[in-house]
């Protein structure tokens with residue numbers, strides 16, 4: 586059988602990026618997805634917002650829900666301070682395998698742990714398995730109807746502290762209306778919308794940044 590879109594994306598990285606250079610990996614994926622084959626990476630426009638929020642938070646421990654091919658994983662990990670860690674959760678083994686290779690190509694494998702399995706099962710195991718007390722930063726980019734249940738799970742498992750920042754992709758397109766209602770109406774979050782556009786298109790999309798108030 587033929588290759589998959591993630592495998593073609595990996596090929597584009599191996600062909601056009603420089604090993605150990607995260608920015609060249611990001612640029613290679615963006616070029617491929619803009620000119621050859623669209624894919625659901627957060628992309629370069631929303632990626633700049635992700636970069637700026639991440640730089641502001643400077644997390645010691647970060648969590649990503651929905652690795653896909655590892656594009657946003659590389660964007661996040663390249664900005665982490667020495668000794669900081671990113672855990673990224675992906676339940677599709679084929680996607681996780683491509684992501685590991687893209688993360689390694691960027692030379693960021695020592696900062697990233699790709700955990701295979703459903704977020705709903707893995708979040709309650711974060712403390713015991715990875716010695717995580719809490720996350721300083723969470724990037725939500727998995728199935729949009731998982732944003733609310735997984736946010737509640739993170740709260741219930743005591744994995745959020747006062748000041749933890751949640752950043753959610755696609756709150757407009759494809760949309761996460763229940764999540765917007767949840768974080769915007771809760772006294773436990775201070776929420777703000779960053780308007781942008783859906784990756785590689787002119788369609789509106791944006792990121793919602795929500796600070797946990799404890």
Ligand SMILES: O=C(NC/C=C/[C@H]1O[C@@H](n2cnc3cncnc32)[C@H](O)[C@@H]1O)c1cc([N+](=O)[O-])cc(O)c1O
Pocket residue numbers: 625626627650651652653654674675676677680702703704705726727728729731754755758759783784
């Ligand atoms: O649907 C979108 N994203 C869903 C992302 C899904 C990714 O997260 C994993 N996953 C899902 N629930 C999981 C639970 N646990 C672990 N991995 C999980 C899936 O295996 C996939 O790798 C999307 C769609 C568009 N779009 O324009 O259509 C644009 C975007 O930016 C998007 O993010």
Ligand SMILES: [Mg+2]
Pocket residue numbers: 625626627726754755
């Ligand atoms: Mg997305």
